[in-house]
Structures are given as C-alpha cells and as structure tokens.
Amino acid sequence: MKNSIKTVLSVFAFILAFFVVFIGASAYFCLLYRHKGTKASYRWSASDEFDISKIATVQKTGDTFTILNLADVQPCDLEDLKKLGVIHDEITYLIETVKPDLITLTGDQTWSNENLISLKCLIGWLESYKIPYAPVFGNHDYGNDGDSAVAGLDYCCDLYERAKYCLFDRGPNNIGTLGNYVVNVMEGDKVYTTLYMIDSGYAEYISDEQIEWMKWNAEGIRKFNGGEYVQAKCFMHLPIPEFNRAYYEYRLSGGRNFDNGVYVTFSLYGSEQNGFFDAAKAINVKDIVCGHQHGNNFTLDYQGVRLTFALKTGELNSYYEDDEVYLNGATTLTLSGGDTTVKSVFVDRERFHIN
Numbered sequence: 360m361k362n363s364i365k366t367v368l369s370v371f372a373f374i375l376a377f378f379v380v381f382i383g384a385s386a387y388f389c390l391l392y393r394h395k396g397t398k399a400s401y402r403w404s405a406s407d408e409f410d411i412s413k414i415a416t417v418q419k420t421g422d423t424f425t426i427l428n429l430a431d432v433q434p435c436d437l438e439d440l441k442k443l444g445v446i447h448d449e450i451t452y453l454i455e456t457v458k459p460d461l462i463t464l465t466g467d468q469t470w471s472n473e474n475l476i477s478l479k480c481l482i483g484w485l486e487s488y489k490i491p492y493a494p495v496f497g498n499h500d501y502g503n504d505g506d507s508a509v510a511g512l513d514y515c516c517d518l519y520e521r522a523k524y525c526l527f528d529r530g531p532n533n534i535g536t537l538g539n540y541v542v543n544v545m546e547g548d549k550v551y552t553t554l555y556m557i558d559s560g561y562a563e564y565i566s567d568e569q570i571e572w573m574k575w576n577a578e579g580i581r582k583f584n585g586g587e588y589v590q591a592k593c594f595m596h597l598p599i600p601e602f603n604r605a606y607y608e609y610r611l612s613g614g615r616n617f618d619n620g621v622y623v624t625f626s627l628y629g630s631e632q633n634g635f636f637d638a639a640k641a642i643n644v645k646d647i648v649c650g651h652q653h654g655n656n657f658t659l660d661y662q663g664v665r666l667t668f669a670l671k672t673g674e675l676n677s678y679y680e681d682d683e684v685y686l687n688g689a690t691t692l693t694l695s696g697g698d699t700t701v702k703s704v705f706v707d708r709e710r711f712h713i714n
C-alpha cells in the first residue's frame with residue numbers, strides 16, 4: 360500500500376515538475392529571451408544592374424484594385440494579451456467588409472520589448488486570410504529601445520520573410536535601416552502601380568541612401584515598362600514634415616477639425632526633412648500613407664501628392680480617445696484606371712473595444 364502511494368506521489372511530482380519546467384521555459388522564450396535572427400547580407404549600390412524579377416508582385420485582375428491598410432495595431436505581450444481576441448475580430452471584420460486585393464501595414468504592428476506573442480498572432484491571422492500583405496516597421500516594432508525586443512529587428516525580418524503570404528523583404532543592409540522593399544501591382548505583364556515600402560526608421564529619418572535606392576528602383580521599373588515613371592505610392596510609419604504643411608494649408612483654407620470623417624489633432628512629430636518628398640514627386644509618387652499618430656486620419660492633397668494619415672486599427676490607445684469620435688478601423692485605397700480613392704473605414708466602438 361505504501362509503495363503504491365509512493366508511486367502515485369512520484370508520478371504526480373513528475374507531472375508537476377514537467378509542467379513547471381514547460382511553463383517556465385515557454386515564459387522565458389516568449390517574454391525574456393532575445394531572439395536575434397539572421398543578419399542581412401545584401402548590400403545595394405547605385406551601380407547594380409536592376410532586375411525586376413527580384414521585386415514582389417501582385418496581379419490586378421479586375422477593374423479595380425483595393426488596398427486595405429492596417430495601422431498601429433500595437434499590442435504588448437505583457438499588458439495587452441486580453442486585447443488580442445478583439446483585435447483579431449476587428450481585422451477579420453475589416454477584411455470581410457473590404458475584401459482587399461492587398462493588405463498593407465504602416466508600422467507599429469506591436470509595441471514594447473515584449474512583442475513576440477503578439478507578432479506571431481498577427482502573422483498567423485494574416486496568413487489565414489490567404490491575401491498578400493506587406494508590412495513596414497514603425498518605431499515600436501522591435502522594441503522601445505530600438506533593437507532590444509524579444510523579437511529583435513533581424514528576427515522580425517525572419518518571421519515576416521518566412522510567412523507564405525507576406526511580401527516583406529528586409530532589403531539592403533546599407534541604406535539606413537532594414538525593411539525597405541518594393542511591390543509591383545501588375546496589370547498583365549506591365550507594372551500598373553509601384554508601392555515603395557519605406558522604413559522611416561527607429562532613428563526617425565529617411566536616409567539619402569534610401570532615397571537613392573528608391574529612385575534607382577523607379578528608373579529600373581520605368582525602363583521595364585517603357586515611357587514615363589509608373590504611378591507610385593509610398594507606405595511608411597512616421598509622417599514627413601509635408602504632412603504638417605498640408606494640415607496648416609487645410610486649416611487656413613477654412614477646413615475644420617472634423618469634416619466629412621476627416622479628423623485632425625495634429626502634433627508635429629515625424630521624420631526629419633531630407634528631400635524625400637521632392638524625390639518622391641519626381642518619380643511620380645501620388646500617395647504617401649503614414650501611421651504613427653492615432654489621432655489623425657486626414658487625407659489631403661499637397662503639391663499634387665495625396666498625404667494620408669492611416670486610421671489606427673485595433674483597440675484604441677486611450678490618449679486620443681474622446682467622446683466625439685472613435686478613431687479606429689482601417690484605410691482603403693481603391694485604384695481604378697489612373698485614379699485612387701482613399702477612405703477611412705470606421706469600426707463600432709462597442710463591438711471592438713475593451714475598457
């Protein structure tokens with residue numbers, strides 16, 4: 360009898376020890392261990408031969424091509440895990456409502472150093488929709504200290520590059536930060552629209568090398584298509600200073616803070632001026648879409664380029680919430696012919712919000 364009790368206690372102790380070790384190891388690798396990932400090896404030079412086959416493509420098959428942009432989803436593994444369910448529901452609702460051909464994400468997909476669980480969840484959801492998606496990094500994606508997160512910069516690149524439907528490419532390692540890449544929307548065998556996915560950088564500036572790299576791509580694509588520069592769009596996280604200038608022009612012309620679904624609570628914070636806007640204009644960029652601010656969703660024309668603050672997606676951060684408007688949802692860009700229509704898609708506060 361004593362032996363059988365001993366045996367039961369031993370088995371129980373073994374199972375308990377197994378679960379303690381398993382849970383401890385899981386917590387360590389998900390919340391503490393720094394996953395470093397693979398170092399980028401590709402170095403770009405303006406003298407490199409352009410090869411369009413290295414650029415990711417999405418085919419435009421109908422009369423229109425719809426892009427759904429998700430911005431600043433940013434849960435934190437330690438503080439916001441309870442939000443993941445409602446964020447998943449919101450993204451599913453947006454995708455089922457919009458039925459996009461392509462999903463773009465303008466950065467801050469996660470927030471804080473504890474980012475691994477949230478990022479893996481997000482990638483898992485996006486893979487399940489079987490729609491191509493193209494993310495850029497924000498200033499929080501690989502940790503509040505730059506590259507100190509559980510999923511560091513290189514490891515985030517690994518996760519995105521391994522995902523089947525993700526078009527992300529970490530790009531060259533010598534033009535500033537990582538995550539600069541190009542997506543061509545094709546119509547038949549011609550490039551219909553080029554999307555420049557730009558890393559606005561943890562350092563909050565766009566480098567001269569990034570600009571030269573973008574121009575090099577534009578020239579290569581122009582030659583491939585024959586004729587003029589292909590109409591293009593830029594997606595990045597931090598706004599460039601022209602967003603601020605567009606805002607003041609809007610207000611000086613009589614625009615109000617909340618007009619026709621356009622909400623503006625502008626504060627000047629963004630990447631530094633370095634000629635990016637003029638370079639983009641010169642290669643036929645017609646749209647620049649940024650995230651980051653949560654409190655804006657304006658889309659304003661400035662010198663022939665439409666500047667759009669993407670609407671924040673997924674469980675609002677409280678610091679911009681007010682009783683007047685629930686600034687949450689996504690942004691759509693519907694391409695038809697040579698035109699693009701930009702709209703905010705708002706979601707219901709009660710359905711997609713945790714207090």
Ligand SMILES: [Fe+2]
Nearest residue numbers: 467497498651
């Ligand atoms: Fe941000």
